Amino acid sequence: MELYDSQKQAEFICLTGQRIRNFFLGTITWRMDAGKKNGKRALPSPAQLQLLDIVIAHDRIFISELAKIMVVSSPSTSVMVNHMVSCGWLHRAYSDKDRRKVLVSVTEKAKEHIAEFHTLLREEIIRLIDLVGPVTTQKRCEVLREIEEACTQDTR
Numbered sequence: 001m002e003l004y005d006s007q008k009q010a011e012f013i014c015l016t017g018q019r020i021r022n023f024f025l026g027t028i029t030w031r032m033d034a035g036k037k038n039g040k041r042a043l044p045s046p047a048q049l050q051l052l053d054i055v056i057a058h059d060r061i062f063i064s065e066l067a068k069i070m071v072v073s074s075p076s077t078s079v080m081v082n083h084m085v086s087c088g089w090l091h092r093a094y095s096d097k098d099r100r101k102v103l104v105s106v107t108e109k110a111k112e113h114i115a116e117f118h119t120l121l122r123e124e125i126i127r128l129i130d131l132v133g134p135v136t137t138q139k140r141c142e143v144l145r146e147i148e149e150a151c152t153q154d155t156r
Contacts, residue, residue: 024125060103
C-alpha cells in the first residue's frame with residue numbers, strides 16, 4: 001500500500017473494520033451459544049444489538065426516535081422491535097401523554113445477555129492484544145483516538 005494513497009487507506013480501514021466486527025460477533029456468538037440445548041441464539045443480530053445498545057443508553061425511547069438514530073424507517077424499526085419483544089429482549093408500552101407513541105425499554109434478560117456479550121468482547125480484545133503486542137496496540141489506540149477526535153470536530 002502506498003504511503004499516502006487515501007483511497008486505498010480508506011478502503012483498507014473499511015474492510016478491516018468489517019472483518020474485525022464479523023470476527024468478534026462470530027466468536028462471541030459461538031461462545032454464548034455453546035452449550036445451548038434449545039437451539040435458540042443467545043445473541044440477536046448485529047442490527048438488533050445496535051438497537052439494544054441505543055435503548056440501553058436511553059433507558060426508554062420512542063420507536064420514532066430509535067428509527068432516527070438508527071437511520072431506518074419507523075415501520076422497519078417497529079418490525080424489529082416487535083420481533084425482539086416476542087423474543088423477550090424488549091418491553092413496549094404506550095406513552096401516557098400520547099397513546100399513538102410507543103416507548104421501548106430493555107428487559108432484564110437482555111441486560112444480562114448484553115453484559116455477558118461485553119464481558120466476552122473485552123476478553124477477545126485482550127486475547128488479540130496479547131497476540132499483537134503492546135506496541136502495536138498502543139499505535140492503534142493512538143490512531144483511533146485521533147480518528148475519534150476528528151469525528152467530534154467535523155461539523156458537517
